Amino acid sequence: MSFVFSKENLLRIETLKKRYPSPKALCLPCLWMAQHQEGYISIDAIDTISEEIGIAPMEIYGVVTFYTMFHLEPQDKxxxxxxxxxxxxxxxxxxxxxxxxxxxxxxxxxxxxxxxxxxxxxxxxxxxxxxxxxxxxxxxxxxxx
Ligand code: FES
Known part of the structure; x- marks a missing residue:
């Protein structure tokens, strides 16, 4: 797994974990952080988010592909x-x-x-x-x- 959240994002995730009652609620904030960090959501990022919040990678993939604002590949435009x-x-x-x-x-x-x-x-x-x-x-x- 080559995607690693930045220290700043890991701190944000830890803070958010205390705020939200369910790990599923952290999915969208984590996806935004990953996309801001890399410019898109890689499969490695999905695996990392899965480990961080305890949701199956396929569920996270489903969220990524549902919303038009997330990208699975680098965007040139x-x-x-x-x-x-x-x-x-x-x-x-x-x-x-x-x-x-x-x-x-x-x-x-x-x-x-x-x-x-x-x-x-x-x-x-x-x-x-x-x-x-x-x-x-x-x-x-x-x-x-
Ligand atoms: S119709 Fe609601 S934002 Fe465009």
Whole structure:
């Protein structure tokens, strides 16, 4: 197993273990830490998380493949997740999607991100970008490169 959590992340995991009543609840925070640390979730990282929190690797793999924000391979492009659900659709997500076409990003259409009041919304990694318009999207992408 070649993936090892950083000392900082191991401390965070120990702190979280005291906060959560079930090890399953630590799965998502551990996956975020692994992805931030390596840029993606490797099979070795899944095995390490499995040992840390006592959940079968296959269960963790199921979580990784369920959520669009986790990656099983290194990403060469920004993963821009654009909400396509009703509030965002009514507030211009189609215009945002059209604007993103042709840009050097990976576009994912996702269901409600839970921020309908600030539609249209997109998510890049674990950060939400809200009340979007094409100009704002360009500023965001420029700031991330
Ligand atoms: S509909 Fe887009 S965040 Fe809820």
């Amino acid at each position: 920004l993963n821009v997740q654009v909400c396509k659900t009703l509030s965002c659709k009514l507030c211009g997500s189609d215009e945002i999607l059209k604007h993103l076409e042709g840009k050097d990003v990976k576009i994912s259409h996702v269901e409600c991100l839970g921020s309908c009041g600030t539609a249209p919304v997109m998510q890049i990694d674990d950060v939400y970008y809200e009340e979007l318009n094409p100009e704002k999207v360009d500023e965001i992408l420029k700031s991330l490169r």
